[in-house]
Amino acid sequence: MNRRFQCRAIPSSWLENNGRRLDCGPYMSGAVEARELLKRHKTEPLKTLTAERNGGIFNGPRFPRVYVDGPAHGVPFLGSTDILDADLSNVSFLSKKQVDGNPALVIDEGWTLITCSGTIGRMAYARSDMKGMAGSQHFMRVAPDERKITSGYLYAYLSSRFGVPIIVSGTYGAIIQHIEPHHIADLPVPRLGTAENQAHALVQEAAGKRVEASRLIKDAVLDLSNQLGFEMAQHATLERPSISFQSSSLMLNRMDSFYSSSENIAARAAFDSACAIHGESELGNVADVWIPGIFKRQYVDDPSFGVPYFTGKEIYELSPTTDLYLKMDVAQRYGLLLERGMILIQDSGQISGLIGRAVMVSSRLHGASCTNNMVRVMSSSETDTGFVFALLSTEQGTRLLKREASGSSIPHLEENRIKKLIIPWPNEAIRTAIGRKILRAMSLRDEAASAEDEARSLVERTIEEGAR
Structure with missing residues (x-):
């Protein structure tokens, strides 16, 4: 059909x-x-x-x-x-x-x-x-x-x-x-008798693992922020509008006021302070960073000839679902295929929205495809990719990603500016400890989604078998 x-x-x-x-x-x-x-x-x-x-x-x-x-x-x-x-x-x-x-x-x-x-x-x-x-x-x-x-x-x-x-x-x-x-x-x-208790246990298991995954990510970000000397957000009331005075030297590269706002300058100063103590690197030197080019969306009706295609918003969901399938050759030609552990960052939209927000690809999305309006970031090491995700998820990291957006109507991130973002690069022991927490959180989310799917399958199977 x-x-x-x-x-x-x-x-x-x-x-x-x-x-x-x-x-x-x-x-x-x-x-x-x-x-x-x-x-x-x-x-x-x-x-x-x-x-x-x-x-x-x-x-x-x-x-x-x-x-x-x-x-x-x-x-x-x-x-x-x-x-x-x-x-x-x-x-x-x-x-x-x-x-x-x-x-x-x-x-x-x-x-x-x-x-x-x-x-x-x-x-x-x-x-x-x-x-x-x-x-x-x-x-x-x-x-x-x-x-x-x-x-x-x-x-x-x-x-x-x-x-x-x-x-x-x-x-x-x-x-x-x-x-x-x-x-x-x-x-x-x-x-459905005993099947009800079995389904309940699976859903509860999924909920528990999702809570634990969120806790691990929060702990990893907090731990990293403490080790790098970042001040944690206190949700202090910001001036509306934000007004600040900056040196004219800051205007040599960018003239827009958001780039030089006091909050963004403070975020850059926090990164620079951590870089002075722990070492630094351009993001593009420790990970592959790219934004796929614009392409014509050619969908297929038969999943065997395509791969699942997700929009930017769906990627941030607990269990992303789609009924769209993009032609396989289009997904491959434009570098749209996702890999487990890849970091995705919304590259367009309003500053107060999803732009600059990082999300990590789970095993369930491995091999699928998503919109070209997301920056792809992937290190050669899984734990380093986990570390980068935690770093970009700090308040300072998110601010610096949003800071790079340009455009008056629909702001966009530009690939080269993200590649040249200077980030703290501490020793391997710190990166590994943080990265492992993030990877464990991603595994828990995968396990949770599988448990929830199993609960639904159990209910559906019991209904079908009981109706024969």
């Missing part, structure tokens, strides 16, 4: 059973087939298995947001795309006073979070490191009643190929699509 155009003949009884809806969504998503298969199992409506406020299936409230600069006066605030991200250290902060006045904003561990506006049906399992964070109204919370059903099993089922189609089938809206809690309240949940 062609990916861009789908057609299907359905029995008229499907129209009757779906409220005479004449839009294609409910009949093309697989929801009808899923419901028919689930009729062969003992099921319970979702609303009878949930607890907490509003019946246990609810959105956050709509309200005017008051953002603050840091944790002293704020609570981490997750949007519908943030819940899917692997790194939650760069999210915005919402006023504590505002969160205290809206308890429905607060997320608890074990909830299933479902995007319900725009792209419908993307899901995340609320881990222990998300407990107490606040969330927007653009994703639903499904709070399981632990006396009736395990949280991990419920998440595995809802995110399976039986749960997702039924959720998506309730979508409405012509321009910006939505789904509301009452649309999934009667969603049938099959009771």
Whole structure:
């Protein structure tokens, strides 16, 4: 079936059973087939298995947001795309006073979070490191009643190929699509006996490993910052706008004010101080650095003739997914193929966004391809690549990458300027210790994704076998 155009003949009884809806969504998503298969199992409506406020299936409230600069006066605030991200250290902060006045904003561990506006049906399992964070109204919370059903099993089922189609089938809206809690309240949940506990254990294992991976990365960045003498970010309130006075000599190479802002000058001074003590190198001398050229995106419908293709935003997610396949020869010709351990850096976008943010390619993305709008960085040594990732993930490293962006409308990073970035290059023992923590974190994320996939497969297999 062609990916861009789908057609299907359905029995008229499907129209009757779906409220005479004449839009294609409910009949093309697989929801009808899923419901028919689930009729062969003992099921319970979702609303009878949930607890907490509003019946246990609810959105956050709509309200005017008051953002603050840091944790002293704020609570981490997750949007519908943030819940899917692997790194939650760069999210915005919402006023504590505002969160205290809206308890429905607060997320608890074990909830299933479902995007319900725009792209419908993307899901995340609320881990222990998300407990107490606040969330927007653009994703639903499904709070399981632990006396009736395990949280991990419920998440595995809802995110399976039986749960997702039924959720998506309730979508409405012509321009910006939505789904509301009452649309999934009667969603049938099959009771699968011992398989439920097995799926729950796997999802919990995945959540635990993701929390541990985030801790290892945070520890590696903190350890490196301490060894290099960097001052840690205190989320101090910055001047709005940022105003500073600098020597005219700084303007000889770059005339834009952001490049010479006091925060960026301080970041450069921190790197220079560390270089004086530990030694220095240009980034391009210790790693290969390149940006693929612009190319025509030639997609294929048959995966056997292509490789998975990801956009820049998807690369930062916990479990990147795509339905796009780029022609193999295009991916090879333009150097778009990804390798395990490769560092990717968003090379375009707004300064306050993803530009300059580093992410490391996991084993699951090895051999896939991604947009040319990402800088590739890879050392000959795995541990050195891990060290470089930790260094570029420090507040100072991220600032210096963003500092190199140029352009008034859509800022871009330029390959040669990134290659010539002067970085501290300490002895091998320090680089290895930091790099190993990062590599271990990446392995944990791979293991977590595999455990979650195994939980979904277990649920799907049990449903299929029980329906025979």
